[in-house]
Amino acid sequence: MVYLSIDTTVTDEESVHYQTEFLNSIKVAGLPSHKLCIKVGMPVMVMRSLPPPRVMNGTRCIVIRTTQNAVIVKIASGPYSGKIHCIPRISLQPSDFSLPFSFVRRQFPLQPCMAMTINKAQGQTMKFIGLHLETPVFAHRMLYVALLYVALSRTGNRNGNWILAPESKSRNVVYPEALH
Numbered sequence: 662m663v664y665l666s667i668d669t670t671v672t673d674e675e676s677v678h679y680q681t682e683f684l685n686s687i688k689v690a691g692l693p694s695h696k697l698c699i700k701v702g703m704p705v706m707v708m709r710s711l712p713p714p715r716v717m718n719g720t721r722c723i724v725i726r727t728t729q730n731a732v733i734v735k736i737a738s739g740p741y742s743g744k745i746h747c748i749p750r751i752s753l754q755p756s757d758f759s760l761p762f763s764f765v766r767r768q769f770p771l772q773p774c775m776a777m778t779i780n781k782a783q784g785q786t787m788k789f790i791g792l793h794l795e796t797p798v799f800a801h802r803m804l805y806v807a808l809l810y811v812a813l814s815r816t817g818n819r820n821g822n823w824i825l826a827p828e829s830k831s832r833n834v835v836y837p838e839a840l841h
Contacts, residue, residue: 662727664697664750666768671754675762684764689755693768699724705734706774709753715741721774722746732769794826 668684670676685695693708707720715736716722722734725745732748752767 662699664699664769666693666695666697666766668695668764668766671763671765675764679762679764684766687755687760687764689757689760692753692755692766693770693772695766695768697769697771699727699732699771699773701725701727704737704774705732705771707748707770708772709751709770711746711748711751711770715744716746716748722748722771732771734771789821789823791823792825794824 666685668681668687670679670684688694691708699705701724703724705722705724707716707718707722710717720739721737723737724732725735726733730750734746734748736742736744736746748769748771750767750769752765753770754763754765
């Protein structure tokens, strides 16, 4: 199902200067997209903490039903794993101060979650983890963190880990100057 957000400016004066189509095109971190495409069985991640406190920012869920005004999900990880929760459309205002105006987006606080960053994966247990290390690691300890912390400690067994790392591209970065 495709869900389109309702985007409005905070003040009436700003609505004259900023058309709805322009507001729909804005992509801000922490704000769901204007066009949200989800279907039953799809993994999604909650982008805002919702009451009751069992659905927090970063919670992974599986969509089990979609309606016009709510998305019914099953929590996939954490202490409430397996619980059913109703996600309503909510009004969200970006905290990005680089915009010269304020606007509100009414949308489901969800995003498709086929992959997660290491930061979002921290503290979650997963059945399968795949690491894509085709791009060289760019900071000291990142390879160590990716391999040991995320891949090996977040899954219950070694068969749940897949690592794509061409030999010539993935190596840990250590600056010789830092060792002296």
